């Protein structure tokens with residue numbers, strides 16, 4: 486009985502890490518540009534890791550003071 490509980494915990498942790506991987510996708514912004522982009526945007530790909538900010542939703546990016554990119558229209 487105890488062993489089953491342990492297994493369920495492992496399965497749950499596994500599902501959670503998959504969920505956090507999915508959450509890594511979203512809207513990309515640079516702390517130097519004040520604009521946010523979709524992942525596919527060329528400008529997003531040029532953002533340096535040290536200035537990169539990732540938002541899960543558009544609302545989150547807008548609340549943080551970022552504006553939507555005019556090229557990729559996130």
Ligand SMILES: [Zn+2]
Nearest residue numbers: 522526554557
């Ligand atoms: Zn863009």
